[in-house]
Amino acid sequence: MRRRLLQLIGVAAGIAVVIVLLRVAAIPLAGQTPAGGTEAKAGPPPKTPWGDPDLQGIWTNNYETPLQRPAKYANREFFTEEERAELDRQRAEIIGKDGRRERGSEQDVGGAYNAAIFLTHKHMGRRTSLIVDPPDGKLPPFTPEVTKRRQEMREFQLALLQATDVCKNKLPGCDGGKYGPPSPKRAEAPPYYLSTGAAGGGVINRSDNPEDRTLGERCMGATLPDFGGITGFFPQIVQSPGTVSIFYDTGQGQGWQRVIPITSRPHLPSHVRQWWGDSRGRWEGNTLVVDTTNFTPKTDYQGSRENLHLTERWTRVDANTIEYVVIMEDSTTWTRPWTVKQEFHRQSDKANRHYKEPRCHEGNYGMPALLAGARIEERAFAQGRGPDPATMCTAGCGGFAGGFADDGEESNPLAR
Amino acid sequence: MRQWSTGSAIALAVAAAAVSAVIAVALTRNPVQASAGAARTADGKPDFSGIWQALNEANWDLQAHEARSGAVMQEGVYPFAFTKVPAAPVVALGAAAGVPGSVGVVEGDGQIPYNPEAAKIKAENGEHWIDRDPELKCYLPGIPRAMYMPYPFQIVQSANKVHMAFAFTSTARTIHLDEVEGPPDLTYMGHSVGKWDGDTLVVDVTEFNGRSWFDRAGNFHSDALHLTERFTPISKDAIRYEVTIEDPKTFTKPWKISMPLYRRLEPNAQLLEYRCIEFVEEFLYGNLRKNQLVKRWEGDTIIIDVTRKVPPGDKLYEWYRR
Numbered sequence: 001m002r003r004r005l006l007q008l009i010g011v012a013a014g015i016a017v018v019i020v021l022l023r024v025a026a027i028p029l030a031g032q033t034p035a036g037g038t039e040a041k042a043g044p045p046p047k048t049p050w051g052d053p054d055l056q057g058i059w060t061n062n063y064e065t066p067l068q069r070p071a072k073y074a075n076r077e078f079f080t081e082e083e084r085a086e087l088d089r090q091r092a093e094i095i096g097k098d099g100r101r102e103r104g105s106e107q108d109v110g111g112a113y114n115a116a117i118f119l120t121h122k123h124m125g126r127r128t129s130l131i132v133d134p135p136d137g138k139l140p141p142f143t144p145e146v147t148k149r150r151q152e153m154r155e156f157q158l159a160l161l162q163a164t165d166v167c168k169n170k171l172p173g174c175d176g177g178k179y180g181p182p183s184p185k186r187a188e189a190p191p192y193y194l195s196t197g198a199a200g201g202g203v204i205n206r207s208d209n210p211e212d213r214t215l216g217e218r219c220m221g222a223t224l225p226d227f228g229g230i231t232g233f234f235p236q237i238v239q240s241p242g243t244v245s246i247f248y249d250t251g252q253g254q255g256w257q258r259v260i261p262i263t264s265r266p267h268l269p270s271h272v273r274q275w276w277g278d279s280r281g282r283w284e285g286n287t288l289v290v291d292t293t294n295f296t297p298k299t300d301y302q303g304s305r306e307n308l309h310l311t312e313r314w315t316r317v318d319a320n321t322i323e324y325v326v327i328m329e330d331s332t333t334w335t336r337p338w339t340v341k342q343e344f345h346r347q348s349d350k351a352n353r354h355y356k357e358p359r360c361h362e363g364n365y366g367m368p369a370l371l372a373g374a375r376i377e378e379r380a381f382a383q384g385r386g387p388d389p390a391t392m393c394t395a396g397c398g399g400f401a402g403g404f405a406d407d408g409e410e411s412n413p414l415a416r
Numbered sequence: 417m418r419q420w421s422t423g424s425a426i427a428l429a430v431a432a433a434a435v436s437a438v439i440a441v442a443l444t445r446n447p448v449q450a451s452a453g454a455a456r457t458a459d460g461k462p463d464f465s466g467i468w469q470a471l472n473e474a475n476w477d478l479q480a481h482e483a484r485s486g487a488v489m490q491e492g493v494y495p496f497a498f499t500k501v502p503a504a505p506v507v508a509l510g511a512a513a514g515v516p517g518s519v520g521v522v523e524g525d526g527q528i529p530y531n532p533e534a535a536k537i538k539a540e541n542g543e544h545w546i547d548r549d550p551e552l553k554c555y556l557p558g559i560p561r562a563m564y565m566p567y568p569f570q571i572v573q574s575a576n577k578v579h580m581a582f583a584f585t586s587t588a589r590t591i592h593l594d595e596v597e598g599p600p601d602l603t604y605m606g607h608s609v610g611k612w613d614g615d616t617l618v619v620d621v622t623e624f625n626g627r628s629w630f631d632r633a634g635n636f637h638s639d640a641l642h643l644t645e646r647f648t649p650i651s652k653d654a655i656r657y658e659v660t661i662e663d664p665k666t667f668t669k670p671w672k673i674s675m676p677l678y679r680r681l682e683p684n685a686q687l688l689e690y691r692c693i694e695f696v697e698e699f700l701y702g703n704l705r706k707n708q709l710v711k712r713w714e715g716d717t718i719i720i721d722v723t724r725k726v727p728p729g730d731k732l733y734e735w736y737r738r
Contacts, residue, residue, distance in 0.1 A: 048574070048575075049457075049458040049459060049575060050457075050458045056574060056576075056577070208705065208706035208707065209705050209706065210697040210701045210705075211697070218693065218694070218697070219693055220691065220693055220694060236577075236579075236590070238572050238574050238577045238578070238579040238590070239572065239574055240463070240465035240571075240572045240573050240574055241465070242465070243465060243570070243572050244572075245570070245572035245579040245581060247579065247581075247588050247590070256586045256587075257579075257581040257582070257586050257587060257588035258581075259570050259572065259581045259687050261686065265684060268686075268688075272688070274688065274689045275689055275691055276586075276689065349576070349594060349596065350594075350595055350596055350597060351597055352592075352596040352597050352598075352599075357556070357599070357601075357603050357604060357605065358556075358587065359555075359556060359604060361554065361555070361693045362553075362555045362556060362604070362627075367700075367701060368700075368701055368704055371701055371704035371705070372704055374706070375704060375706070378706070
């Protein structure tokens with residue numbers, strides 16, 4: 001009984017980092033018109049009392065836009081209004097459907113948390129992709145080194161899944177792998193630091209150490225750049241002469257504070273590396289331009305680690321809107337730089353839809369539950385009371401991801 | 417952290433109260449003239465923007481205390497509280513692991529007016545410091561503790577909002593000078609609403625969840641905590657920081673701490689990350705690893721074997737080994 005309970009808690013709570021914003025971050029689709037506010041007449045972009053462009057306030061991205069352009073909309077930067085409405089309709093239907101896998105299966109347990117909390121989607125935005133350059137809206141190809149690193153990470157993931165039912169039953173989680181006996185890789189460290197998201201190594205089917213779990217499960221999921229995603233995104237900007245301060249209320253209670261000095265000072269010494277890099281800002285007309293380098297190799301944004309170089313351009317185009325453009329450069333990762341463009345929409349200061357309490361870590365019962373559950377399974381197996389843990393799947397098994405069942409006809413229409 | 421001799425503590429407290437009273441007088445003697453050199457915002461208010469840090473021992477203990485041999489101590493040769501020696505968690509760190517003395521930052525008689533029940537909890541907290549202090553777990557430090565931890569913080573002051581960014585665990589607080597709705601739940605860092613009283617920024621802080629401590633000595637509060645902070649410029653590079661602390665569940669009357677905050681004057685001063693969530697995973701979850709890095713556990717009690725090697729070429733050891 002205790003084992004079962006811990007197992008369930010471990011699986012569910014391990015994925016579950018504290019959610020405080022999801023309820024307000026997403027707009028329920030069914031029966032609603034697109035969110036108002038930004039359509040209203042907005043005044044000209046204001047200035048601070050000391051004459052700098054004024055970016056202050058609480059902001060968010062009101063609309064859903066895929067990072068990469070779905071094949072169906074190739075060569076088109078914008079959806080038609082009819083397409084937006086149709087996509088909203090399709091996605092609202094998915095929310096209404098029962099996305100659960102077979103009851104009691106590992107996929108059902110693994111997806112339980114996501115299925116319980118991802119109950120809404122934002123309305124579709126105008127753009128067919130966040131990526132505006134390359135013009136096809138697609139990520140540029142990886143360099144051979146990064147392709148190799150991603151393959152090695154995928155092989156490691158598959159090695160840890162190969163003795164499970166995910167591979168036995170040829171589920172999508174085992175794509176590229178095959179069923180076999182427990183791999184000796186189960187006793188090895190991952191070949192590269194297990195970082196953020198699928199591109200950074202994704203999840204591995206093991207809980208030997210906290211470091212086996214994702215950065216999100218470790219309450220360190222907040223990264224730069226941050227394009228909002230599905231877990232809430234509310235940057236609050238406060239300025240003083242010479243400094244722009246941004247608190248990112250993001251990533252399920254994993255928010256963080258960024259201070260951007262307006263300075264021509266060089267970056268930190270190159271051996272000083274940080275999770276959120278080292279930001280240097282300057283004003284170009286009405287635009288805040290921020291240059292960020294010195295990332296740690298523990299971060300991974302779409303394959304780019306310590307060599308990521310961001311050039312962000314924050315421009316308040318009217319009282320209610322910031323246009324945010326960021327160029328990602330890393331010649332060791334991508335064959336060319338690429339650019340994302342996004343709009344942020346002003347939120348009410350008084351309503352204060354912003355919660356400066358990133359207390360994921362303070363409430364992280366998921367991590368000890370995952371680790372303790374795994375130790376209990378190992379003991380049970382050693383005493384002949386339970387299955388070989390190598391044959392069990394607790395992560396990367398498939399199920400329900402980001403509001404969409406991750407296989408079958410219910411999958412995300414934006415990924416088709 | 418262990419208790420030390422009551423007699424010496426009282427003597428120190430009296431001495432400390434005298435010293436802090438002198439400092440308090442010196443700081444407040446001519447506030448108008450003192451703040452005349454303060455930086456000003458476009459609308460004429462004192463401008464606190466910049467990187468600041470407290471330079472005191474308040475994070476060890478708000479109250480006056482003498483220096484001691486280790487952050488964690490055990491009984492040594494003598495059976496006295498004042499003769500304790502460093503214990504295992506810190507013994508290999510030598511003089512880097514002691515605790516510096518302080519005249520304290522508590523105003524008046526230097527005492528914290530705990531009710532009898534809370535006084536017992538405080539004493540137990542002190543005895544079980546490494547087991548209980550939320551700082552060691554890298555939890556959000558709360559206010560006022562974040563203001564005097566040994567890490568810099570940055571103030572970004574605008575007309576309606578004041579952001580404070582803390583190096584410790586990359587956390588922050590916002591002081592609202594305009595009207596806002598409160599937070600959706602009780603908080604570690606409080607809900608701060610500020611207003612100007614002449615050259616003083618007065619901040620009312622409420623909505624605490626009661627899970628933070630004031631210091632490593634086990635001083636604590638409940639969710640009834642109510643702070644009134646006062647930020648007053650002393651010069652362009654120093655702020656007088658005063659906090660009146662009220663918590664009827666814990667204290668019999670309001671009490672007050674005060675200290676200067678100093679500007680970090682290095683021309684390249686910059687807030688760097690101290691992302692300690694990562695640093696404490698071994699501390700919090702080490703016993704649950706499949707292959708534990710710490711070899712001795714009794715349940716989830718960590719038992720640390722300390723290794724200190726004598727470096728080759730150490731003249732002292734070579735001499736007495738002859």
